[in-house]
Amino acid sequence: MTLASYLKKHTELLVKDVGIEAACDLTGKSKATLGRYYSDQDEHGDRFMPIDVVAQLEEAAKFPHVTAALADLRKITMSYDADRKNAPSGNVNADVIALAQRFGMLMAEYNHAIGDGKISINEAKRLLRETLEIQKVLLEMKLNLEEEATQD
Template identity: 30%
Template sequence: MTIHTKKHRLKQAIREVVRSNGGVEAAVEGLRVQKTHLARYGSANDMSYFMPIDIVCELEAKCSKPIVTQALAHELGFELFRIPPTDAEGQVSEQLRKVFKESGEVFVAGADALADNRVDEEEAIGLLKETDEAIGALVRLQKLLERRIEGRSEVAAA
């Protein structure tokens, strides 16, 4: 992928985060920049002018979607997952069951797809959905386990 293509994808994400905030007129409310700058950040005609990171943070927080951050992560080969807030002790067992369930659904979908020794586009779409759900469940489990360990070390130190 060329740097030109990457810049176009980032510009597209910038336009999307502005749209998600109601367009330029609405999105500029409370920001330190003027609407002409906000419009220029998303312009495909100016590939040397990009949105400052603090503006990205403010707009993503306003719409509760990491649109530009996700695009940046994607360019670097990473994926973002929302981690739901949690603090209940019993949730590790519940989340572990979800991991088993979601992972099992990936195996079932994969086995079904391979029945004819190939994965067609429709099957790939289904597998991608199941895989996303399994990865999300695993990431949530990881965070719960990290919190459990952090909680124990605090108790031990007290």
């Protein structure tokens, strides 16, 4: 996967996380314009979502998909601050349970996907979604561990 296609895939995830209609309302961009930002067609290969539009959408999204992709490309680990929208899980034990459940879901998706010996595009997308959910749980767990480490 090229850098461009990687960023476009995460741009698409961001728009779909917010919802296309809501994304249009938030940014003042049309569906067609937003679609061009993540289109993999050659004619749109050099079009990327402006950073101010990314910021607007990530404000409304459940997860900062484009920011996470950029961090991933630089091998940077992200963490959220106390003002994040997702409700805190509460403690590490709850995080471990959530992580085990998500991992189980990922393995079930993988088992289903590999059943015919080939992972299709839709199966890969489902695996990616589960992987992103695991990443969210791990970030929450990291925050809870950091909080426990500072409580003395």
